[in-house]
Amino acid sequence: MLLQVDPVDSFSGTFRVPSSKPETQRAILTGTLAEGTSRVFNDLRCDETETMKNACRAFGAKITEHDGFLEIQGIGQSFPNIRRVIQSRGSGLVFRIVTALASVQPSPVVVTGDATLRNRVMEPLLRALRELGADIESIVGENKAPVVNWGRGLKGGTCHLPGDISSQFITAVLFAAPLAEGPVEIEVTGEVYSQSYIRQTLASLTDAGIKVSASEDLRHYEVEPSAYQAQDVTTHEDYTSASYLLAAAALFPGRTVLSNVYGDSMQGEFAIVPILERLGVNVTFDRATSSLTVDNPPDSLCGTFEVDVRDCPNIVPTLAALGAYVRGSLRVTGGRLTRFHKASRIEAMAAELTRAGVDIEVLYDDGICDGFEVRGARTYPGGVTLSSWGDHRIFMSLFVAGLRMRSANRFSGFEDVRLSFPTFLEEFARAGVRTAAVEEENAPAEAVG
Structure with missing residues (x-):
C-alpha cells in the first residue's frame, strides 16, 4: 500500500504536537x-x-x-x-x-x-x-x-x-x-x-x-x-514529532501555531527551534497558552549553514527534507549514530531525495556515514514513488519534503506513523494536505485525509 500526497501552495493553521x-x-x-x-x-x-x-x-x-x-x-x-x-x-x-x-x-x-x-x-x-x-x-x-x-x-x-x-x-x-x-x-x-x-x-x-x-x-x-518511589509525572511536547510540523511551516511563508508546547525541554531535538531561527524563521513561545507560533517571512531558508546533530539524531531526516529547500547549502554532521536506527537514516534520505531530484551528498568521517550536505532549490518536479526504508521517521520527513514539489508523490510506510505520531495525517489534513491510499501504481485511490 502506498500513500499519494498532493503538494500544497501554503501551510498554516493550528496543530497539536504529540506528547513526548x-x-x-x-x-x-x-x-x-x-x-x-x-x-x-x-x-x-x-x-x-x-x-x-x-x-x-x-x-x-x-x-x-x-x-x-x-x-x-x-x-x-x-x-x-x-x-x-x-x-x-x-x-x-x-x-x-x-x-x-x-x-x-x-x-x-x-x-x-x-x-x-x-x-x-x-x-x-x-x-x-x-x-x-x-x-x-x-x-x-x-x-x-x-x-x-x-x-x-x-x-x-x-x-x-x-x-x-x-x-x-x-x-x-x-x-x-x-x-x-x-x-x-x-x-x-x-x-x-x-x-x-x-x-x-x-x-x-x-x-x-x-x-x-x-x-x-x-x-x-x-x-x-x-528503591523507586511512586510519583505523579506530567509529560510535555515531543520535539522530534514537532519537527515535521515546524519544517512544513518553514517551507511556506505565513503563520503557524503549535499547541501542547510548553517550551522547557531536556530533549536534544529541541535544537530544531534554534536551527529554524538560524534559517530565518521567527519562533515565539507563549507559556501562558502552552503554544508556539511560527512566523515565516518570504526570504527565509537562504544562505550557507552547518549543523552538528550528535545530540539530536532523530531530526536528521527532518533536516534533510528541510535542506532540500535551502537556497545555498545545509551541511549536517555528527549523525553517525543514525546508521544503527531502524534504517540507516542518512543514506536512506540521501537515496530517496536524490530520486526526487535533490542535490544531496552523503558525508563520511573515517569511512563512517556521518552526515550530508544538501544544496536546495525552490521546488522539484515530484511525481515519484519514495520508500520509507521501513522507518516511520523517513516517511514523515519525505512526506514534508514532497509538500513543495509540483506533482503528487507516492510513499511507502505511512501506516507506521502509529509508532510515535498516530495523528500525523490528521494534523496535516488541517492544513489542507490531501492524501489517498493506493494499492499499486495504477490502482484507484481511496481518500484517507
Whole structure:
C-alpha cells in the first residue's frame, strides 16, 4: 500500500504536537518499578508506548488508561515469577530495558522483537549485563534479539559500554542498576552521543528517588541499591514529532501555531527551534497558552549553514527534507549514530531525495556515514514513488519534503506513523494536505485525509 500526497501552495493553521514519547516511556518505567500508585499526565498513546506498557504489565504492573492520564500500580522490588515471552516489537528501547530488568526477576524470560529489531546491535548491552552478573543468551547465537535472560540477578560491580552506538544501552543499565545486590558503576568509552537522552534518564531516576550520580562528560556513573518511589509525572511536547510540523511551516511563508508546547525541554531535538531561527524563521513561545507560533517571512531558508546533530539524531531526516529547500547549502554532521536506527537514516534520505531530484551528498568521517550536505532549490518536479526504508521517521520527513514539489508523490510506510505520531495525517489534513491510499501504481485511490 502506498500513500499519494498532493503538494500544497501554503501551510498554516493550528496543530497539536504529540506528547513526548521518551518522557512517557520513562515515566511508565519508574511507575512500574515503584511501590504504590503513580500517575502520568498528558501521556503519549502510540504503538511504542503501548509496547512499553505491555512489557511492564508482563512484569506485574497494573496500568489503567484514563482520560488525560495513566494510573500505574507498581511492583516495587518484588518481581513476580513470570516465566514468559515479552514482545518488544520494533522498539529498541523496550527490548534493551526489558532485557536488563529481566536479570533481576526470579525466572527465565525470553525477550524478542520484530524483524527490524532482530537486526539491531545488542552485543554491547549483553556484554555489560554479563559483567554485572547477568546470565543472558542470544537465542540466535549472534548477540542479537531474541535473547533469554535466565533471571539469576545482578550482583553489581563495574561494566563497560561504548558511547557512540546507542544511548539506550546506558539507559537500560541505569534503570536496572538500583535493583542490583551491590553498587553499580558504568564506564563509557569513546565519545558519548545523544547525551540529552541520558540526561532525561538521570532526571527520571533522580525524581523517582534513585541514588545515581554521573560525571559531567557522562562517561562515568555510580548507582547505589535504592528503591523507586511512586510519583505523579506530567509529560510535555515531543520535539522530534514537532519537527515535521515546524519544517512544513518553514517551507511556506505565513503563520503557524503549535499547541501542547510548553517550551522547557531536556530533549536534544529541541535544537530544531534554534536551527529554524538560524534559517530565518521567527519562533515565539507563549507559556501562558502552552503554544508556539511560527512566523515565516518570504526570504527565509537562504544562505550557507552547518549543523552538528550528535545530540539530536532523530531530526536528521527532518533536516534533510528541510535542506532540500535551502537556497545555498545545509551541511549536517555528527549523525553517525543514525546508521544503527531502524534504517540507516542518512543514506536512506540521501537515496530517496536524490530520486526526487535533490542535490544531496552523503558525508563520511573515517569511512563512517556521518552526515550530508544538501544544496536546495525552490521546488522539484515530484511525481515519484519514495520508500520509507521501513522507518516511520523517513516517511514523515519525505512526506514534508514532497509538500513543495509540483506533482503528487507516492510513499511507502505511512501506516507506521502509529509508532510515535498516530495523528500525523490528521494534523496535516488541517492544513489542507490531501492524501489517498493506493494499492499499486495504477490502482484507484481511496481518500484517507
